[in-house]
Amino acid sequence: MASATRTGDGRRSPFVPLPPSDADKAELYKGLEAALGSSFSSEPLSPPCNPLIIVISGPSGVGKDAVIKRLLEVRQQIHFLVTATSRAKRPGEVDGKDYYFVTKEEFLSMVERNELLEYALVYGDYKGIPKQQIRDYMAKGYDIVLRVDVQGAATLKSILGDSAVFIFLVAESEAALVKRLIDRRTETAEMLLVRVATAREEVKHMKKFDYVVVNAEGKLDGAVKLVESIIDAEKARVRQRNVQI
Ligand SMILES: Nc1ncnc2c1ncn2[C@@H]1O[C@H](COP(=O)(O)OP(=O)(O)OP(=O)(O)O)[C@@H](O)[C@H]1O
Numbered sequence: 001m002a003s004a005t006r007t008g009d010g011r012r013s014p015f016v017p018l019p020p021s022d023a024d025k026a027e028l029y030k031g032l033e034a035a036l037g038s039s040f041s042s043e044p045l046s047p048p049c050n051p052l053i054i055v056i057s058g059p060s061g062v063g064k065d066a067v068i069k070r071l072l073e074v075r076q077q078i079h080f081l082v083t084a085t086s087r088a089k090r091p092g093e094v095d096g097k098d099y100y101f102v103t104k105e106e107f108l109s110m111v112e113r114n115e116l117l118e119y120a121l122v123y124g125d126y127k128g129i130p131k132q133q134i135r136d137y138m139a140k141g142y143d144i145v146l147r148v149d150v151q152g153a154a155t156l157k158s159i160l161g162d163s164a165v166f167i168f169l170v171a172e173s174e175a176a177l178v179k180r181l182i183d184r185r186t187e188t189a190e191m192l193l194v195r196v197a198t199a200r201e202e203v204k205h206m207k208k209f210d211y212v213v214v215n216a217e218g219k220l221d222g223a224v225k226l227v228e229s230i231i232d233a234e235k236a237r238v239r240q241r242n243v244q245i
Pocket residue numbers: 058059060061062063064065066067180184215216217218219220
């Protein structure tokens with residue numbers, strides 16, 4: 001039968017008397033150490049938090065940029081990965097901030113040297129994720145945010161598996177998403193049709209993600225708070241994700 005007295009792993013040193021219970025705090029502390037035969041460690045009991053790779057994806061117009069922009073304002077130690085592209089710089093864009101602008105030849109040699117985690121040809125321009133940038137920021141303890149379309153997220157999932165956190169952003173409904181896209185006034189009717197039809201397909205991929213976050217109309221801060229809570233919960237995991245790039 002199991003003993004009623006729980007002693008844990010500690011073996012009490014047999015001949016060390018405990019101080020009286022009304023002894024002063026320091027004496028009690030020392031007495032407990034002496035009784036256990038070892039001093040108490042001040043090392044953290046929780047495992048160290050590994051930096052995270054957070055992949056944020058979702059249909060066009062759902063608010064990926066808006067959520068990430070706000071997240072970077074409210075949270076420290078987070079780096080939004082700057083994509084490399086062979087596309088020409090548009091007026092107002094800043095090299096190293098909006099994109100790393102490289103020539104097509106430079107881009108292809110990056111591919112050859114295996115310097116990109118993932119890349120794609122998007123409407124005739126190459127876009128890719130430089131591995132070194134991820135390594136550099138993770139070494140400094142930063143979490144990395146990647147913003148990719150749903151197809152890109154699927155590719156990253158096949159490369160990173162469970163070592164990264166995949167968040168799918170949705171509007172509260174299909175109708176809300178369409179209204180938001182119309183309100184943005186950046187697309188022609190034909191482009192809108194493609195985006196809405198694509199969004200309908202993309203939502204079906206939600207189950208491959210770890211988390212879904214609703215970015216409801218007028219509730220951007222709520223969506224950002226939920227993303228922050230996900231990051232906090234990930235930091236509290238007993239088995240931390242471990243990215244090798
Ligand atoms: N919670 C919200 N409430 C109201 N408007 C929002 C909300 N979130 C984003 N928006 C607005 O919706 C529009 C689309 O957002 P955003 O450009 O961030 O989407 P996206 O997912 O990055 O789109 P794309 O993939 O097409 O670049 C923007 O005008 C943005 O300001």
